[in-house]
Amino acid sequence: RTLRGNLRRGGELVDLEFRSRRPQKLKLVVLCDVSRSMDLYSRFLLQFLYAFAAAYRRLEVFGFSTSLRRLTPTLRSGEWGQVLAGLSRDMPEWSGGTRIGASFGRFADRWADAMVDRRTAVIVLSDGWDTGDTDLLSRSLSRIRRRAFAVLWLNPLMGNPGYRPQTQGMLAALPHVDLLAPAHNAAALRDVARNLGQLDRGAVRRRS
Numbered sequence: 001r002t003l004r005g006n007l008r009r010g011g012e013l014v015d016l017e018f019r020s021r022r023p024q025k026l027k028l029v030v031l032c033d034v035s036r037s038m039d040l041y042s043r044f045l046l047q048f049l050y051a052f053a054a055a056y057r058r059l060e061v062f063g064f065s066t067s068l069r070r071l072t073p074t075l076r077s078g079e080w081g082q083v084l085a086g087l088s089r090d091m092p093e094w095s096g097g098t099r100i101g102a103s104f105g106r107f108a109d110r111w112a113d114a115m116v117d118r119r120t121a122v123i124v125l126s127d128g129w130d131t132g133d134t135d136l137l138s139r140s141l142s143r144i145r146r147r148a149f150a151v152l153w154l155n156p157l158m159g160n161p162g163y164r165p166q167t168q169g170m171l172a173a174l175p176h177v178d179l180l181a182p183a184h185n186a187a188a189l190r191d192v193a194r195n196l197g198q199l200d201r202g203a204v205r206r207r208s
Contacts, residue, residue, distance in 0.1 A: 026119055027058045027115070027121070028060070028120070029059075029121070029123070030125060031068075031123070032045055032062065032064070033065065033126035034063045034094045035064075035065040035095065035129070036096060037098065037127055037129045043084075045125050046063075046087060047080065048186070050075050053072070053076055059072070063087070065097060066096050066097050066098070067103060068103040068104075068110075069093075074090050098130055098132070099131060099132035100128075100130040100132060100169055101135070101172075102133070102136060104140035105136055105139075105140040107144065108140050112147055118149050120147075120149055121150045121152060122144055122145075122151045123152045123153075124154065125154050126154075126155065127167075128157075128169040130167070134169055144176075145177075151179075152177070152181065152195075153170075153173060153174075153177045153179070153180050153181075154188075155180065156184040157182075159185065159188065165180065
């Protein structure tokens with residue numbers, strides 16, 4: 001189009017025409033709580049992430065309880081039965097205690113520079129029960145939020161209509177969270193996908 005348009009002006013390249021860039025999909029980094037308090041939900045959430053990883057390549061998944069482990073290669077290693085055995089092997093802290101702040105600090109120190117940028121949504125799947133240092137949780141999540149496009153915290157306990165985010169872990173996290181939403185069933189996760197699309201278009205305001 002540039003050549004055709006400017007040949008009409010005697011061949012001088014005066015006006016440049018550009019192709020519009022295709023919108024780039026958000027990268028997703030998921031930090032999934034597999035501690036004891038999440039036993040009712042963690043297998044369901046990981047099975048969802050297993051199916052999602054097969055369809056969405058711009059996805060990284062980490063599990064955490066008292067420490068943090070990268071689970072992306074395991075989730076893509078075969079059939080669900082094999083994957084589940086691999087997750088149990090690769091995440092020996094499964095169903096243990098919860099040190100969210102230390103786990104987020106590990107992610108910020110080791111992985112955030114390479115994996116998180118302004119086209120990355122960081123998604124936390126956790127009930128927010130933290131037995132560690134909540135100040136460290138706040139500082140670490142703040143570091144991650146400064147690099148990311150957005151931070152979404154999905155809490156399965158929000159499926160209870162009477163739930164309020166009043167644990168020390170949730171109170172420390174909320175100032176650094178763009179969207180707090182439930183994740184107790186498939187319908188809630190579909191709603192998150194819609195909200196994520198709206199957030200990408202700037203339509204979702206920060207809320208608690």
